[in-house]
Amino acid sequence: DAKTTQPPSMDCAEGRAANLPCNHSTISGNEYVYWYRQIHSQGPQYIIHGLKNNETNEMASLIITEDRKSSTLILPHATLRDTAVYYCIVRALDNDMRFGAGTRLTVKP
Amino acid sequence: GAGVSQTPSNKVTEKGKYVELRCDPISGHTALYWYRQSLGQGPEFLIYFQGTGAADDSGLPNDRFFAVRPEGSVSTLKIQRTERGDSAVYLCASSQARVTEAFFGQGTRLTVV
Numbered sequence: 723d724a725k726t727t728q729p730p731s732m733d734c735a736e737g738r739a740a741n742l743p744c745n746h747s748t749i750s751g752n753e754y755v756y757w758y759r760q761i762h763s764q765g766p767q768y769i770i771h772g773l774k775n776n777e778t779n780e781m782a783s784l785i786i787t788e789d790r791k792s793s794t795l796i797l798p799h800a801t802l803r804d805t806a807v808y809y810c811i812v813r814a815l816d817n818d819m820r821f822g823a824g825t826r827l828t829v830k831p
Numbered sequence: 832g833a834g835v836s837q838t839p840s841n842k843v844t845e846k847g848k849y850v851e852l853r854c855d856p857i858s859g860h861t862a863l864y865w866y867r868q869s870l871g872q873g874p875e876f877l878i879y880f881q882g883t884g885a886a887d888d889s890g891l892p893n894d895r896f897f898a899v900r901p902e903g904s905v906s907t908l909k910i911q912r913t914e915r916g917d918s919a920v921y922l923c924a925s926s927q928a929r930v931t932e933a934f935f936g937q938g939t940r941l942t943v944v
Contacts, residue, residue, distance in 0.1 A: 765835075765922050765935030766874065809873060818864065818887055819933065821873035 725749065725812045731826040734804075740797040742825050744810030747791045753814045755786060757795045759806040760824070766809065769795065800829045835936035837923050843942045844913055852908040852939045856925030863906050864933060865898055866922040874922055880906060913943045 727745040734740040746755065756771040770777055770784045772793075777784045783796040797804055809824040836855040844850050856863050861882055866874035876890040880900045888898070895913075900906040910917055920940050924933040 765924070765937055767935070768932035771932070807873075818876050818879045818890075820876050821866075823873050 726810045726822055728810055728822065728825045730823065733828050733830055734800045736802060736829050736831050737799055740800040740827060742795040742808050742827065743792065745792045746812045749790050749812050750814065753812045755793050756811040756813060757784065758809045761806040802829050802831065805829045835923055835925055835934050837936035837939050839939060840937065841940045843944060846913060846915060846943055848913050850910050850913055850941065852921050854906045854923030854936060856904065857934055860925035860927055862926045862928060863900060864924040865908050867919040868922060869919045915943045917941060918943045
C-alpha cells in the first residue's frame, strides 16, 4: 500500500519549472522520501531522495516541509524529455519500495 | 555490466505453461527487487533479495510465483501454471544497499495467451 498521495496528472510548459507535489502525512521519523520517474516503455529511473533536509542534484530539487508531511519535486527547466510518470515513495531503510500510481507529467511546447 | 539486464525482453506463453524470467543485476549490488507492472499502473512489489536470501517475499501473489538468487547475483523469477492475468511487464532492480538508489532494467513483457 502506497503511503503517498499525488495528483494523477499535471501539465507544464517547456522551459518552465515543474513542481510536483506529494503528500505523506503518515510518514515516520525513519522514513525517507524518494522520487523516481518512468518514461514510456522504460524501467523507473531514480531522481532524488531525502530525509528532512532539502536536496538538490543535477536532475532536480526536493523540498520537504518542516513537518515532513509533504514534499515537492522541482524540475527547474522542464524539457519535452521530462514527460513521464513521476513516483513519490516513502520508505524506511529496512523496508521495500512500494510504488503508487504516480503523477503523469506532460511537458508541452 | 553497465546496467541491469533482463531476458527475454518479450515472452509469449500459453496458459498453463511454466516460464522463467532472468535478471542480471549490476555487478556488486547486493540488493535485488522484482516488480510487475500492469498497463496504466505503478510497479507492484513482488520480492526483495539481500544477497542470496529472500528478505521479503510478501508481494508474491500466490504459490505459483517463486524466485531464486542462488549465488547472490543473477536472479530468476519462476511462474508455474501461468494464467492470462499474469500478463504484465516484470521489472527487476538492484542497488548497492537498501538506502541507495535502485537501478531498474527494461523489463520483460510477459503475455499469456
